[in-house]
Structures are given as C-alpha cells and as structure tokens.
Amino acid sequence: MMPKKDEKWLEEMIARAINTKQPEFDAEQWKQKYPREFQMLQSPDHRVQFKDSFKPLNLRRRIMKSKWTKLGLVAAVVVVALLGIWSGLFEGKTAAAQVLAQAIQATSNLKSVHIKARMRTIANDNFELIGVKYDFVNHDLWKKFSDPPQWRIEKSGRVVACDGKQAILLIKPVYTARGGPNTGFVEWLKPLLDVDKVLESERQLARAKGWLLTLDYKTGQDNRAKLVITLEAKAQGDYANDWLKNKSINDSDNRRVYTFDAETKLLEGLQVFVHTGSEDVLVFEITGIEYNTDLDPGLFTVKIPDNAVRFTQPNVLPDNEKYQQMTPEETAHAFFQACADENWDEVLKFWPMSAVDQRIKDYLGGLQIISIGKAFKSGLYAGGRGWFVPYEIKFKNGETKKMNLAVRNDNSAGRYVVDGGF
Numbered sequence: 001m002m003p004k005k006d007e008k009w010l011e012e013m014i015a016r017a018i019n020t021k022q023p024e025f026d027a028e029q030w031k032q033k034y035p036r037e038f039q040m041l042q043s044p045d046h047r048v049q050f051k052d053s054f055k056p057l058n059l060r061r062r063i064m065k066s067k068w069t070k071l072g073l074v075a076a077v078v079v080v081a082l083l084g085i086w087s088g089l090f091e092g093k094t095a096a097a098q099v100l101a102q103a104i105q106a107t108s109n110l111k112s113v114h115i116k117a118r119m120r121t122i123a124n125d126n127f128e129l130i131g132v133k134y135d136f137v138n139h140d141l142w143k144k145f146s147d148p149p150q151w152r153i154e155k156s157g158r159v160v161a162c163d164g165k166q167a168i169l170l171i172k173p174v175y176t177a178r179g180g181p182n183t184g185f186v187e188w189l190k191p192l193l194d195v196d197k198v199l200e201s202e203r204q205l206a207r208a209k210g211w212l213l214t215l216d217y218k219t220g221q222d223n224r225a226k227l228v229i230t231l232e233a234k235a236q237g238d239y240a241n242d243w244l245k246n247k248s249i250n251d252s253d254n255r256r257v258y259t260f261d262a263e264t265k266l267l268e269g270l271q272v273f274v275h276t277g278s279e280d281v282l283v284f285e286i287t288g289i290e291y292n293t294d295l296d297p298g299l300f301t302v303k304i305p306d307n308a309v310r311f312t313q314p315n316v317l318p319d320n321e322k323y324q325q326m327t328p329e330e331t332a333h334a335f336f337q338a339c340a341d342e343n344w345d346e347v348l349k350f351w352p353m354s355a356v357d358q359r360i361k362d363y364l365g366g367l368q369i370i371s372i373g374k375a376f377k378s379g380l381y382a383g384g385r386g387w388f389v390p391y392e393i394k395f396k397n398g399e400t401k402k403m404n405l406a407v408r409n410d411n412s413a414g415r416y417v418v419d420g421g422f
Helices: 004-017 027-033 035-042 044-053 067-081 083-091 094-106 195-209 320-324 328-340 344-350 358-364
Strands: 112-120 136-144 150-155 158-162 167-171 175-179 212-219 225-233 254-261 267-275 280-291 368-372 386-394 400-408 417-420
Touching: 094 195, 195 212, 195 225, 195 254, 328 344, 328 368, 328 386, 328 400, 328 417
Parallel strands: none
Antiparallel strands: 112 136, 112 280, 136 150, 150 158, 158 167, 167 175, 212 225, 225 254, 254 267, 267 280, 368 386, 386 400, 400 417
C-alpha cells in the first residue's frame, strides 16, 4: 500500500487529469496484472516524470476519498490519456522518439559545443578505429554553430579542423591532407557535434532496421532527473569474413546509451558498449559536455609543419590502363615489390602521397615478399569497392609481419591504391 506522504502527489495528478465523470476501474485487478508498472508508480523518479508529463487540461477538480480509487485513477490516466508515454516505457519506441524530438528542438539554437570523450583506439590511427583490448585515448570535439559551421576533433596523435571552407588533417608529426568541409577525414565521431542530427539519425536507423530503442527515467548524481535512451545497434555490412568486425562503431554490434537532462533535453552523456559474445566492453564514453562557451577562433585552423608530406588524389598515369587492369592481389604484390626494390616513384603510384617519408623508406625499403593471399571483403569498406589482401613480408632486420593490406579503387583514376594495413 502506498505510504501516507504520497497522497498529495496522487491528488495533484488527479486534479489535473480527470473530469467530472467517475471512471470505472478495478485498481486491485490492475495492480495484480501489472505489478511492475505499479512498482514504477511508487518510484520517486517516475512519479516526478509522470507528473511533469501532464499538461493542464482545464478540467474541474475532483478528489476521490479512497486511496485505491486514487491509484486507479492515476493508472487510468497513465494507461489511457498518456498511452504514448507508457508504450515508450514498456514497449521501447514511442516515448524515446518523443524525447529525441524534444532534444532536437532543444539544440536548435546552440552557439557552440565542446565534447570531451575517451575511446579505445590508437592515438595516431584512424579516428574511426576501435579495439576492445586497446587502452582509452582522450578526445576533444569542438563546434561553432556559425554560418558556415566550424569544427575541430583532436586526439594526441591526430587532429582535423575545419574553418568552414576547408578541412585540414594532420597525422602527427608530418602527414597532412586537405579537403572540403564534408571530406571523410572523420566519419562516426563528427556527427556527434551535430547533436540534433545524430539523434535524428539514430531514430531513423532504429525505425528502418527494427533496432530496439528504449527509454528510462533516472536521477543523476546531481539529483536532477535524467532521460536515458538506449539503442541496440547491429553491425552494418557483410561479415562473411569478420576482419572488420568490432574495428569501428559501425562495424560492431553495440549498445549506445544516451543521457539527457530531463528538463532541458540537452545531451549530457553517451556510452557505447560493444557486444563481443562473451562480454559487453565499453569502447566510447563522453566524459563532459559544455554548451555555448566562447571558443578560440584559432581552434579551427591547423598549423602545417614545413616538412609535411601530403596525401593526394590518385592521378591518371600515362600508362594508367595497365594499373587499372590489376587485381587487388596484383596491386598488393606490385606495391610491396616496389618497396623491396626501393623504387619510390613506383611506390607513389600505389600510395598517393607528395613524397615518401624517410621513415617509410627505412621501414619498408628492401623488404622480402613471403606470400600474397586471396583478397576478401569485409563490412562496408569503401562502399564495396575496397578489398583486403592477406600478406606476409620480411623486413631487412629479419622480422616478419602478417597483415591484410587495404586497397580501394573508388577514385577518378579507376585503379587500386593502398589505403592502409602496412
């Protein structure tokens, strides 16, 4: 039975939500049929939320004397008048979608955002790379909601910034690339800066793919009410070969847990857990968010070192057709053979850079090819135009390496170039 101190809560809810006609409702039967819902009605966290969910209906106040009648009326109101909210709590989609819509509205007038996060990754590797056994690396993400917008994403070994006109990537210490504001230097992380868009994207994904989307109410450590939206997402792509499985958020089965302030509907946190089969591993976590702070204009530029080596677009070669006809396996063999021969001009035909850095020369020069395996596809790499080629090589110092070389031909030259894996 509900304690005496709860009667005022019930009376206020009834006064705001019932009309002059007494409803016919068997509270005891409802309690027995829905024990979980009854317990949630007694929870302080949920009482606050249900109360706040009601809007004044301009209906005449009517207070019933029976405590159980009051409970019955509250249940009737919740189940009937707020069916959408209840279906979201107990079926997982309607209320969550409603909160997402409110969060989108709450972020529509933002001036800036600064997100601090940590991800299990490698400091100077791709921004998308994750690994369930990697250590956490701190990330900072900034965005100024100007016209055009400006943004920056940084970890200790890599930074990319956009001044609204162009994006500049620096892989420390010397590798750099330039592109437009939407160049794919960052894929999964960048949309987090568009809080409204990422939430809408999650909502559409859940709807289109039938993913489970649930809503819960909690009280945070700051004693403020929180809305928690959980999305169970599936790896996107073909994993007949699971080489890419769990190497990025989109290449993993994962649970994404978004936390909002219940009053402002602003995003306060996000945790991503990868399902490995044996356990759920936290691979990404927002550790802090600041809204509408003044951002230093210098954030949106990157200082390029004098000895920078630039990534370039593959150009059409005089004998381009010869290279267009190469298979992924032939491309891998030709690339490593050029390294073995220390023919760096030939290397640049497969690895489009402004120059071959001395460290690469020292690393790959004079290697020996032990084997080249059969190419395979995995996940959504390069939109289906990318392959992974197994290889084994031996370095000049006698050490050997087995890995998969990534090659892709989604470029204007129409030939395979090396994208990573060495």
